[in-house]
Amino acid sequence: MSNERAEFADFFRTGWEPCLRAVLTVVGSQQLAEDQVAEAFVRAWASWRKVRSHPAPRAWVVRTALNAGASWWRQRSRELPLAGHDLTAPGDPGEGLDASLLAALRHLSPRQREVIALRIFLDLDTDVIARQLGIEAGTVRMHLSRGVAALRRELTSTNDHGG
């Protein structure tokens, strides 16, 4: 058991940041991303023997985090906000996020953002991403291509206007 604990602790220590950045790229909110990734790691430890043998454990965390977010929204949709509390509004961008990049990401579909996040932060190839998302590799390539094209346009536009 102690080996499993050490193994998970190392997985958590090294995986927290890339998973958080991947989820943040998709959801666009620091608070939400932190909540969801923490919950996903909780579930990873609860099912560690399964997760540790997963072909892409970090991708498992990211998918679980995003699914947890959906549950979170379903839960909160029946509740009223607490007046005066100090939360970041859902969907607010995290501080420090590059404005032009944020603008580009906002125009992408969630699936496109997810594909890009899995590629750039978890370094997954098309086939692995396809398996993780349960879609065809060709669909992944399409999302990636369209997402990259949108990002390129934004970068181009930024340079044109920024001088």
Add this chain to the structure above:
Amino acid sequence: MNANDSMSDTDVLNAARDSLSGMPVASAPDVEMIMARGRARRHRRRLVPGVTGTLAVAAGAALAVATLAPASHRAAPPAGRQHAAHLAAWTVTELADGNISVTIRELKDPAGLQGALRADGVPASVTFAGQLNPACRSYPGGTIPWPPQPPTPLLRQVFPKPYGVLPPSADPSPGWSQAPGHGSPPPATPAPGRTVIVIARSALPGHAGVQIAATHSAGWIGPVRVVYASPQCTSS
């Protein structure tokens, strides 16, 4: 022609990664806290096969904290309970009306209790040192008078009364304190020497959570303080 027009897909993805990687993000939470929550989740799943997330969406909830019972003396489950997770030091139970009761037998494993509550959809920060988390004190409703003066909208039912004043063992027939207008009858009288605190989850809209603090006092478990907590406090 703009220079970016000639960027390859790899160049674009690298540029996106570099930009997003420069964004400050929160450092990782304490791994022990994560593991405690995971352990609680695993434990509950083992005890209640097939129930893995339904508690999180209950419309209203409360928690009960029972103290001073010997570790071997477990509280009888409330008649209306739906799900329960048991550990040696404490018990978390969801009642039929959506409330959640927590029975603490010993002031041990606060992280585990915290994890169990979070797994049941109650963001919580639990300390057994008796001090509330200072990071939570600026939160609306995050402070309460001392000595505690329950019941409140958050803290709906308390056993025994007078709360936090006398050791539970001092009163041979302790009763319940209830918030004004609280319609539900008190849960069954706990075994002697126990303290029960009931918190309404319906009083926790949005991201709000609870922080729970308890300490030993003169050989008995002192008042258990329960106040609102921000997500920063509960890491939820």
